[in-house]
Amino acid sequence: MKTMKALQLISPRKTVLAEVPRPEAPTDGLLLRTRCVSICSTDISFYEGHLFPSDYPVILGHEYLGEVVEIGAAFSNPDIKVGDRVVYWGQTDFGGFAEYRSVRPIFSGEVKEDVFWADRNFSDDLRAAAVKVPAELDDLQASFIEPVTGALRSILANPPKIGDRVLIMGTGPIGIIAGSVIKRLLAPNAVVSVDANPERNKHAEQHFSQRAYLPQELIDEVEENTFDYVFDALPTVKVDDEEKDPRRVAMRRLKPKGTYVLYGASQEMQKFDTWLMLAKGINITASPFDVTAFPMHKSANVIQAAMQMLLSGIVDGKKLLSTVHHFDDYDGLVDIFESYRSTTDLKTIVDFRKAA
Numbered sequence: 306m307k308t309m310k311a312l313q314l315i316s317p318r319k320t321v322l323a324e325v326p327r328p329e330a331p332t333d334g335l336l337l338r339t340r341c342v343s344i345c346s347t348d349i350s351f352y353e354g355h356l357f358p359s360d361y362p363v364i365l366g367h368e369y370l371g372e373v374v375e376i377g378a379a380f381s382n383p384d385i386k387v388g389d390r391v392v393y394w395g396q397t398d399f400g401g402f403a404e405y406r407s408v409r410p411i412f413s414g415e416v417k418e419d420v421f422w423a424d425r426n427f428s429d430d431l432r433a434a435a436v437k438v439p440a441e442l443d444d445l446q447a448s449f450i451e452p453v454t455g456a457l458r459s460i461l462a463n464p465p466k467i468g469d470r471v472l473i474m475g476t477g478p479i480g481i482i483a484g485s486v487i488k489r490l491l492a493p494n495a496v497v498s499v500d501a502n503p504e505r506n507k508h509a510e511q512h513f514s515q516r517a518y519l520p521q522e523l524i525d526e527v528e529e530n531t532f533d534y535v536f537d538a539l540p541t542v543k544v545d546d547e548e549k550d551p552r553r554v555a556m557r558r559l560k561p562k563g564t565y566v567l568y569g570a571s572q573e574m575q576k577f578d579t580w581l582m583l584a585k586g587i588n589i590t591a592s593p594f595d596v597t598a599f600p601m602h603k604s605a606n607v608i609q610a611a612m613q614m615l616l617s618g619i620v621d622g623k624k625l626l627s628t629v630h631h632f633d634d635y636d637g638l639v640d641i642f643e644s645y646r647s648t649t650d651l652k653t654i655v656d657f658r659k660a661a
Contacts, residue, residue: 311403312638313362317354320642322635323362327405330375334409337371337391339632339657342401343448344368346477346540346569349645351399355541356570358399359424366401366655368451369393370444374405382412385437392450394608395433402632404657410435413609416602427595434604436612445629446615446622448654449478453611453620456482456538456568458604459592460491463566465534467492472531474555475538476500476509476517478652479568482620483536484513489619493534499523499551504649512621520551523558531558535565540646547576556581567591628653 307327314320330336348365350356373389385391393408400406409432411417419431434454438447456479465471471493473484480498488496498514499522500506506517518526535555544550556578559565565587582589593599614620627650630637641653 309404310632311364312366312632312635314352314358314365315362317357318352318643320352320639321362325364325403328407330377331407331409332377333379333381334377334407335373335380335385335391336375336405336407337369338374338405339369339371339401339403340390341370341444341448341654341656341658342366342368343452343652343654344641344645345452346479346645349642350540350570352642364400364403366403367395367399368448369401369406370438370447370450371406371408382410382415384412385410390438390444390447391435392438392447392608392612393433393435394451394454394604395430402655404632408433408435411602411605412436413605415605418596418601420596427593428597429594430596430601432601434601434608436605436608438612439616442612442616444658445626445654449615449620449622449625449652450608450612452478452652453482453614454604454608455479457486457611457614458599458607459483459566459568460486460536461607462592462599463564463590465491465493465564468494469533470494470531471496471534471536472555472558473498473509473514473536473538474500474551475540475569476502476505476514477538477540478625480536480538481509481512481625481651483538483568484509485620486614487536488513499555502649505651508624508651512624520549520554524549524554527558529557530560533560533563535559535563536568537566538568540569542575550576552576553578553581556585556587559585559587561585562588564588564590625652626654627651629656630654631659632657633659
């Protein structure tokens with residue numbers, strides 16, 4: 306039996322570097338050798354226990370770039386060959402922090418599905434939206450196609466109106482991607498942001514933000530009923546003073562009938578002000594994971610567009626990259642997981658190219 310190395314999460318905040326069976330190419334899919342995987346806040350939420358899998362152990366990592374090494378006998382896309390680089394987007398899929406992974410891809414223009422009922426109350430697809438990476442996009446930037454896809458799905462399904470005043474909550478990578486796309490493509494009146502991390506606020510102003518507020522500055526300096534549109538890319542939030550909970554603060558500064566787009570997920574209850582929702586008629590919305598509402602073949606079109614965002618510079622992949630960490634340094638990788646919430650970095654990429 307062929308094996309591979311993989312980073313397994315065996316319980317919250319406990320990982321092991323394990324030797325596990327190497328997957329085979331699905332009959333209608335691909336076997337990929339991992340090249341690069343960028344760390345996502347969702348990985349950290351699983352690591353910290355704010356999100357949790359159905360069963361442990363689980364291999365984290367889903368912002369993935371791999372090289373095709375085997376093609377299944379029934380795979381039918383003639384454009385994909387051994388040696389091609391592929392990025393995929395799956396609903397809640399993981400398995401990236403391993404030397405190999407298999408995928409059953411759907412490319413833009415294809416309409417396929419293999420739907421199943423997931424155990425977290427939605428319908429998922431065993432296939433994943435995918436795109437072939439062209440030579441002009443290097444490995445490190447290609448690792449960002451997946452997070453750009455996630456943000457772009459949310460924005461395209463719930464766009465601001467022309468001339469809206471926009472608030473981006475959270476200036477981590479997703480917030481920066483969302484702010485960049487909105488500012489450069491969707492003709493807002495203004496785009497500002499808020500984050501508790503001053504260094505990330507500096508990043509936001511370099512990428513898109515006309516003003517990056519600290520939470521108290523937003524409270525002190527911005528009047529209520531200022532914004533038309535809020536994009537919430539915050540992680541799990543805990544504050545001592547509920548009146549200063551950033552989500553409640555944002556709702557107070559949102560105009561009546563304004564749009565509040567929820568991006569991040571947590572299985573811990575977060576505070577939303579139902580009085581403000583009702584009093585203002587706030588439109589709380591999100592781009593659904595459920596594939597009966599947002600089929601995977603539509604996400605395949607989005608991932609194609611997401612790649613163009615990076616190729617064109619609408620999203621600046623080079624400025625998103627902060628750190629490259631080699632997979633064979635396991636202790637250093639665990640340290641990155643532990644310190645993620647306090648880092649001033651944007652994207653950290655785990656590089657498998659020397660370890661493969």
